[in-house]
Amino acid sequence: MTKTSRMLGHALLAAGMFGMALSGAAMAQEELIVGIYKSGTQQYFIDEAAGFTKAAEAAGYTAKIINVELDANLAINAITDAIASGAKGIGITAPDQAIGPAVTKAAADAGVLLVATDDSLKDGAGNAVPYVGFDGKDMGTKVGVAAGELLKGSGWLEAGNYGILSVEVQTLSVCNDRTNASRDEVTKAGADAGKIFPVAYDGTTNSSLEAAGPVITAHPDVEKWVVFACNDEGALGAVNALANAGFSPDNIIAVGLGAYEACRPWAAGQPSGFKAALYISGVDVGEAAANALINAIEKGEPLPPNTVAATSIVDPTNYKDAMPCT
DSSP: OOHHHHHHHHHHHHHHHHHHTSOHHHHOOTTEEEEEETTTTSHHHHHHHHHHHHHHHHTTOEEEEEEOTTOHHHHHHHHHHHHHTTOSEEEEEOSOGGGHHHHHHHHHHHTOEEEEESSOOBOTTSOBOOEEEOOHHHHHHHHHHHHHHHHHHHTHHHHOOEEEEEEEOTTOHHHHHHHHHHHHHHHHTTOOGGGEEEEEOOSSHHHHHHHHHHHHHTOTTOOEEEEEESSHHHHHHHHHHHHHTTOOGGGEEEEEEESTTTHHHHHHTOOOSEEEEEEOOHHHHHHHHHHHHHHHHHHOOOOOSEEEOOOEEEOTTTHHHHOOOO
């Protein structure tokens, strides 16, 4: 038995003992669905929780939102809490894909529907959990194409004095799908693969900032930088690290993934290293996850294996047509 399985077993036992002390009426909330998010204070997940809640309420359901802040133990406890609360369905963006077998077994044993949001999960037999989110490879491809086109148009390829920061959550498959695809497209555009430098981070801005600094310092010959990442936070952290190292926005081509951080300097009319970003809507994913769960609950039909939301590249000239900027 794995450590994760033991933790889940203890948590479920505790929940069961606690539940014995409650009346059936107190335990059951017949119209409850729960959204669990790995980084609930990031703007994207704030938006996703809002979409999840909005769709639930529109269908006459109650939504409960749980933020686990990249803590796998908290995620396991959140599943236990959702089951004990009488949830009929759960959407989870897990902080660690390794907990997939444990959380899927817990949900299945309790007869609770489960969808993986944003980051894919597998059960103990290696089967994919129904997924709601984006196509990671497609996202990374669009980011890489945009970065490649901007790089070609900059004249930096001919000068040869550029470097590329690939800001990567290397432990997360969907992030690897994104940054690997971006890397492929940038090299197709003519970039030297030897000038691409990986920056390992945990998905947060501060982690990217701290990790990018030493990489930048280690390459004093680089005068101009291209940046792509798994999310907007990764790109923002690298852009901030470059600013701290004395690079001006004119010497940075950053293509974000999310656009919710990239759009802020655009909206303020400030010079920025962000030259473009892939717009993704957390609201759309939250709504889709809630609707998929509720439809399956109401109709008794299987959850769709994949629900994929649309994305589009935006820049300072057109982002207002595609998205709000908060």
